[in-house]
Amino acid sequence: MKSVLCREFGPPSSLVVSEVDEPVPGAGEVLVHVEACGVNFPDTLMIQGKYQQKPAMPFAPGGEVCGTVAALGEGVPGPAIGTRVAALIPYGGFAEAVAVEAGRLVPVPEGVAPDAAAAVCAAYGTVLHALEDRGSLKPGETLLVLGAAGGVGMAAIQIGKLLGARVIAAASSAEKLEACRAAGADGLVDYTRDGWRDQLRELTGARGPDVVFDPVGGPYAEPALRSIGWRGRYLVVGFAAGEIPRIALNLALLKNCAIIGVFYGEFVRREPENNRAMLARLFQWVAEGRLVPALSHRFPLERAGEALELLINRRAVGKLLLVTHAGDGPPR
Template structure:
């Protein structure tokens, strides 16, 4: 089978498609023939060895995928060959086949294309967990979404609207801001402008943002916190800007604001009830067609490098997807 293989932490230009052995099928595992896999910001960091943890070399990147069950170990039930599934793993998604523990998979909802399923779970689980479980976002509150046109940002825009918030999307280009409006944002701000906080103040009638959804980091995070409402909640989701801000402790005191961390990898283990609750809500909205997940650009398998480069250049609208099967 073919797979993207990272043999040394390097530029994406030096990573290639290679012929590798089919994955084994140990006890408790399911082998999936992959139809589509997504490429997120974290995947780009892992390839270059810049993420906070490193995958042992060699490895195949890609944490989120969708496909068809090829085979299941004898001790696994509920995943018969031919079953459409979506899954998440530490790595291995950018390949024609993957073997993962059965717990890493869920059946694909009816009517959902593989490209949608491959780009759905991480972004929407992160966003809904952050907004509902961590920030307890209430109907009528002001939600400011930084990096609103990215995969996790646009998910927060959509879910914020479903939760009844007044959503303000912050993005750096007109194309990105229009993209956010298209998927439900009530208003936008250009956070590259020096006076963007003045516009935010006007949009919120001087109230400020009740909840800030922040996958960006850097200086814009500090500026956003300065515009938080009293008893506001700032959700730390990631650092796409490349730098981790240092918040002066007097700001939470003066603003009555809270800083809340969101780490997708720890949710199932540390908060299994919250994980099940959020996933159930997401699948209900999918089934009821109240939520239509956003798919960014779709690339052919042999063009996987372009998916990474689009993400790394912060030119992505939504999450990048690689079609494999």
């Protein structure tokens, strides 16, 4: 089978596509023939040795997959061979097959395409956990999304609207902001321009947002926190800007606000049943047509490096996928 391998830490161009033996599922594992795999920012960090998890070499990146059950390991009663499933895994998804712990699998209902299922797990799972479980976002509240044109940001716009919030999208170009508008954002700010806080103040009637969703960090975090409303909740999701901000805690005191960490990967590990229920809910929204994942483009395995470069250079608008079925083009 084909697998995209990281043989040494380095840029996406150092990845190689190799023919390797198909894995044999061990006790408690299921072999999944991968149809689609999400491409995420942690993948870019893992291949450079900058992520907290450093797998033994060589390894395939890729942490969210959708595919069909091909074989069951010892002690695994199901799902039945041929069942379509999705899963969040530590790594290994950039391949035609992967062995997955049975407890990580979530059945994919009829009406949900492999591309959509693969796109939902990490980004939309992170967002729903952040906004509902950690941020207690309520209908009628205002949500500010930083990095709103990326895969996680687009998901935050969509989930925020589904939860009944008014959503303000912050991104770095007119093209990206227009994509955010198309995804459902009610207000737009270019946070690379001077005076963006004044624009945010105007959009919120001087109240400030109730919840800030921040997967970016860097120089945008402090201005966003200074702009938050009374009793606001600031969700620390990630640091795509590359810099972990150092926040003066008096800002939290002055706004009587909460700074809340969102570590979705650890939530998945510690609360697997809650996560599976949450993913099943997301899949149901997709099946019902209430949620259409913001998919940007799909690439064959051979172009994994190109997909990761798009993320690193911040040229992706929406979610990127690797697929094992033929062709490259718009998502299905």
